[in-house]
Amino acid sequence: MRHARDFSACFSTLLHILLLGMLASCTAGEQPGERTNEFRVALLTPGPISDRSWNGGAFDGLQRIRDSLGADISHIQTKTPAEFEENFRQYGAQGYTLVFGHGFEFQEAALRVAPTYPGTIFVTTSGNTVAPNVAGMVFNMEDASYLAGMLAASITKSGTVATIGGAEFPPVKSSFEAFSAGARAAKPSIRILSSYLGTWDDVSAGKEQALALMNRGADVIFQNADAAGLGIFNAARERTGIYVFGTNSNQNDVAPTVIVASVVIDLPHALLTVARDVREKRFTARVIRLGGAEDVVSLVMNPALDSVIPRRAKAAVDSVHRLMRAGSFAAPRAAFKDSVTTR
Numbered sequence: 001m002r003h004a005r006d007f008s009a010c011f012s013t014l015l016h017i018l019l020l021g022m023l024a025s026c027t028a029g030e031q032p033g034e035r036t037n038e039f040r041v042a043l044l045t046p047g048p049i050s051d052r053s054w055n056g057g058a059f060d061g062l063q064r065i066r067d068s069l070g071a072d073i074s075h076i077q078t079k080t081p082a083e084f085e086e087n088f089r090q091y092g093a094q095g096y097t098l099v100f101g102h103g104f105e106f107q108e109a110a111l112r113v114a115p116t117y118p119g120t121i122f123v124t125t126s127g128n129t130v131a132p133n134v135a136g137m138v139f140n141m142e143d144a145s146y147l148a149g150m151l152a153a154s155i156t157k158s159g160t161v162a163t164i165g166g167a168e169f170p171p172v173k174s175s176f177e178a179f180s181a182g183a184r185a186a187k188p189s190i191r192i193l194s195s196y197l198g199t200w201d202d203v204s205a206g207k208e209q210a211l212a213l214m215n216r217g218a219d220v221i222f223q224n225a226d227a228a229g230l231g232i233f234n235a236a237r238e239r240t241g242i243y244v245f246g247t248n249s250n251q252n253d254v255a256p257t258v259i260v261a262s263v264v265i266d267l268p269h270a271l272l273t274v275a276r277d278v279r280e281k282r283f284t285a286r287v288i289r290l291g292g293a294e295d296v297v298s299l300v301m302n303p304a305l306d307s308v309i310p311r312r313a314k315a316a317v318d319s320v321h322r323l324m325r326a327g328s329f330a331a332p333r334a335a336f337k338d339s340v341t342t343r
Contacts, residue, residue, distance in 0.1 A: 039070070039279050040071060040074070040097050041073050042075070042091045042099045043074070043076075044077075044101050045102045045103075046078060047200045048227055049075070051200075051229070053226050053246070053248045054267075055102065055226060057265065058125070058271065060249075060267065061267045061268040061271030061272060062100075069275055069279055071275065074096070084106050085109040089117075091120065092114075093117070097278060099122050100124075102125050103126060103169075104125075104170065111134055114134045118132065119133075120133065121135065121285070122134045123135045124136050125137045128336055128341055129341040129342075130285050130287060131343040135283075137274070137290065138288070138290070139297055140290065140292070140333065140337065141247075141263055141291075141297050142178035143292050143297070143331045145179040145182070145263055145331065146178045146179065146181055146185075148182065149178070149179040149181065149186070150185065150313065151260065151317060152183050152222060153183040153184075153186035153190050154312075155243060155260065155308055155309060156187075156190070158219045160191040160219065161183055161221070162220070162221045162222070163180070163195070163221070163224075164194075165195075165223070165225060166225040166226055166228055167198060167199075168196045170334055171334075172224050176222065176224070177333075177334070180192050186316065193218050201228060202228050203234070205231065206228035206229055206235075207235045209232075210223075210232040214235065220243050220244070220260075221244045222245045223246075224247040224248065233258060236255065237257065243258055244258050247262065248265050249262070250300050252300065260309070261299055262299070263298075265297050270296050286340075289337075299321075
């Protein structure tokens with residue numbers, strides 16, 4: 001019996017030593033559940049990725065980075081500037097290689113956090129600020145928006161069109177101004193209404209504002225309102241002869257009976273291009289400008305509503321588009337699109 005007890009005690013001691021060794025190994029290296037991939041990419045969005053627009057397109061890009069480059073990925077939806085900074089810091093502290101702040105509004109938070117985490121690259125989409133490890137991505141939507149304005153002028157019956165934005169951010173305002181310029185070029189007498197919701201997420205607010213503008217005579221709406229844009233589509237479906245333009249992603253199939261075309265940013269391609277440069281260590285902090293010339297921004301027609309657009313209007317749009325591609329014509333755009341703020 002003593003030998004049995006001695007053997008049991010020795011076995012227990014040996015097992016205890018083995019467990020301590022495993023714990024020490026885990027503590028010194030990988031923590032339980034910790035990712036070991038050295039290339040880690042995160043995305044902060046200001047709204048839900050279910051919007052099938054600005055945020056959903058960026059999340060598609062994050063997934064493409066995972067699938068194409070083998071990156072570990074993470075996404076957080078943020079709502080306030082305090083959350084922007086908090087989550088930038090979280091990802092920096094966790095050693096993420098690349099963090100996207102998806103929107104003009106993320107710039108200041110990125111600039112505050114970046115010096116503390118020099119090993120992390122922070123990229124703000126629609127941003128034009130640059131620091132040693134902070135870059136911006138500017139999407140030149142103006143040319144495609146100008147073409148959308150030409151189309152809007154060709155299909156309006158009332159002679160009144162409208163723009164609805166989530167918030168009056170400079171990139172959104174610049175796109176709307178280009179749309180208005182295109183509409184006036186095609187129909188100088190056109191009346192253009194404009195409205196900003198003060199929200200990107202409230203579907204009901206989008207619908208209510210669209211109905212209000214329709215009551216003022218607008219029968220074509222160019223919107224850039226993310227999830228709130230879904231409410232604008234709903235309002236258009238309730239009225240006869242109302243047409244809408246999608247933005248940011250190809251939204252033609254979201255409401256194919258009312259969306260005549262979409263001003264599309266190929267966000268998956270844009271984010272993947274940046275991530276590949278970062279992974280291959282050839283990325284430099286700068287303002288990255290992407291538009292039609294880079295095949296990132298385009299006007300995508302909805303085949304289901306092709307018959308709505310007059311043949312003459314199609315020819316005019318094609319002609320101006322060729323001039324844009326040749327570099328001999330460009331839509332007006334806000335001065336900030338060509339500026340760089342260095343910190």
